[in-house]
Amino acid sequence: MKLTSEQKLIQDMVRKFTKSELEPVASEFDKLENFPKNIIKKLAELGFLGIVVPEQYDGAALDAVSYCIIIEELSKVLGSVGMILVAHNALVELPILKYGNEEQKQKWLASLSMGETIGAFCLAEETGQDIKTQAKKIDGGYVISGKKTFITNGEVANLFIVFANVVDSNENLSLQNNEETPPSNKLTAFLIEREAKGFELNKIDVLGMKSAGVCNLKLQDVQVSEENILGQIGNGEKIIDEAFDFANLGIASLALGIGQAGLFDSIKYSKERNQFGHSISKFQLVQEILVEMKLKVTQAKLLVQETAYRYDSNENIKMDVALTKLSATDAAMFIGTNAIQVYGGYGYIKDYPVERYFRDAKVSQVWGGTSITQKSKIAKILLES
Numbered sequence: 001m002k003l004t005s006e007q008k009l010i011q012d013m014v015r016k017f018t019k020s021e022l023e024p025v026a027s028e029f030d031k032l033e034n035f036p037k038n039i040i041k042k043l044a045e046l047g048f049l050g051i052v053v054p055e056q057y058d059g060a061a062l063d064a065v066s067y068c069i070i071i072e073e074l075s076k077v078l079g080s081v082g083m084i085l086v087a088h089n090a091l092v093e094l095p096i097l098k099y100g101n102e103e104q105k106q107k108w109l110a111s112l113s114m115g116e117t118i119g120a121f122c123l124a125e126e127t128g129q130d131i132k133t134q135a136k137k138i139d140g141g142y143v144i145s146g147k148k149t150f151i152t153n154g155e156v157a158n159l160f161i162v163f164a165n166v167v168d169s170n171e172n173l174s175l176q177n178n179e180e181t182p183p184s185n186k187l188t189a190f191l192i193e194r195e196a197k198g199f200e201l202n203k204i205d206v207l208g209m210k211s212a213g214v215c216n217l218k219l220q221d222v223q224v225s226e227e228n229i230l231g232q233i234g235n236g237e238k239i240i241d242e243a244f245d246f247a248n249l250g251i252a253s254l255a256l257g258i259g260q261a262g263l264f265d266s267i268k269y270s271k272e273r274n275q276f277g278h279s280i281s282k283f284q285l286v287q288e289i290l291v292e293m294k295l296k297v298t299q300a301k302l303l304v305q306e307t308a309y310r311y312d313s314n315e316n317i318k319m320d321v322a323l324t325k326l327s328a329t330d331a332a333m334f335i336g337t338n339a340i341q342v343y344g345g346y347g348y349i350k351d352y353p354v355e356r357y358f359r360d361a362k363v364s365q366v367w368g369g370t371s372i373t374q375k376s377k378i379a380k381i382l383l384e385s
């Protein structure tokens, strides 16, 4: 796909930024497991914390193709930065933009775009799809209790979209008494600030994406008012569905970035490393690995660009997003694994970034719905058509 001059400009801008600002510190952030606050601040200055937010709310008002370019280029250098931006832009700003009332947009979008507020999205629970978090109706608002897990950005976020089932007092009582209760169909999104009383976050020790501040969250009788509801009571599923389409396009771009980095490094190393009097790039089985990597990364790139273009054209992209995520995340994992193979023992130690690509790539096959879930989605659409 041919990029427009504006998209090209953005690509150049991110590449310049990653070269001068991110590359020198990427490994250190991963090692120390630090949230890259200064980097995020600088990215906010470039407009990348409000990628699709309209200018009236101080956003950059860019298209989905540009969003994918930004995530891809940043993730080539540090996957965690791509992940932070996907959670913030796709899972928090987009739902507020699409479902928020004017007051909520005024209150949050400019602050999120400028990076003064960092957003996090709280759906996942230990019980998986069975959401146990409840919002009990009280006079003038709700009391929310429950436990959320895997909250990207949780370490530093100030604004959280929390999904809870709205129940009235009687429903809640019977749930506590373990009586048979019809499942509530009132999954609802609430905007909650970090300072809310009863809100407790704890960092999780994750395999990869060490700098994305992933946390568990406990909500103990957190009181919110009616104004904290995002959209309508009961439209949680709809919000999740739309947010996930855009997030999964971002996760595919993130995976593409990691895959490209792995391919680039593998080519370079294979030319430098000598065995039996030759550079290992002369061995045909090493060449085959490089060719397979290139093939997978090219397929992923074409899919990401085409799906982003179709997203911008307001086409139905449900199937395309699932295919794109599946392809790009499998490519990243294949390359993560095989880059270590090309590096031999040196791929397994922290002196080189390929072990990080391997760890970071894995989460792209899980976050936003596992690869198996993507396949189920694709099969469902295929069989319905």
Ligand SMILES: Cc1cc2nc3c(=O)[nH]c(=O)nc-3n(C[C@H](O)[C@H](O)[C@H](O)COP(=O)(O)OP(=O)(O)OC[C@H]3O[C@@H](n4cnc5c(N)ncnc54)[C@H](O)[C@@H]3O)c2cc1C
Pocket: 087, 120, 121, 122, 123, 124, 125, 127, 128, 129, 149, 150, 151, 152, 153, 206, 209, 214, 363, 366, 367, 368, 369, 370, 371, 372, 373, 376
């Ligand atoms: C680092 C990280 C960051 C994350 N960030 C966030 C975040 O910011 N916000 C958030 O809300 N969530 C977040 N998540 C949660 C993530 O989206 C879920 O972990 C993911 O959707 C998988 O859900 P699960 O962990 O409950 O696994 P499960 O759904 O229990 O899956 C376990 C296994 O069962 C399979 N399986 C499940 N259902 C089916 C089915 N119907 N048919 C066939 N197989 C099935 C899965 O494919 C998988 O192999 C994050 C996760 C990680 C690891």
